[in-house]
Amino acid sequence: KLIQLLAEFDPKMEEHVRRVINKEEIKATYLGKPIQNEIIELLHDNIKHHIIEHVQKAKASKVEQMTFVVRFVSIQESESEVQVNINEHFLVFLPIERSTAKELSEVLLEEIEKNSFK
Structure with a gap:
């Protein structure tokens, strides 16, 4: 199919x-x-090389961040079928002070509470 x-x-x-x-x-x-x-492996290597090259050339600030992504399953039922979808959505970049487990969990729990995820 790829070819x-x-x-x-x-x-x-x-x-x-x-x-x-x-x-x-x-x-x-x-x-x-x-x-x-x-061919897939060569494409992978080429794409990865270009991404790394762009990252190395980027003028980005050195702010530590964590991404907040939610993944959930939605189920829609009708008379004739059940449709199950796996959804994944990026919500926000969260700035963090330190990359310790304690700091990461505190930031994550605060964001969960702020968005009423329970």
Whole structure:
């Protein structure tokens, strides 16, 4: 599926996939799972490299922060089916003074209470 997705945006890949699907004479297709996994790994490495490069060049302040993210399950029932969704939402960055367990738990508990999560 990954290769087919890439073929939608690359004419050479599209031609290659078409030839493979139509079983035209090709010695090697490079569409097997090991190759696709290698492509995914290469994409991962490249994206990670770019993210790290951007972080290293960023002019950011040195404020320690913790993210507050909530994850919950919502269930919607109808006569014919039950739909279960897992939801995850970022709420806020919380500034912290120290990265100790005590400080982190105090900030987290304060935010939970402030938002009436119980």
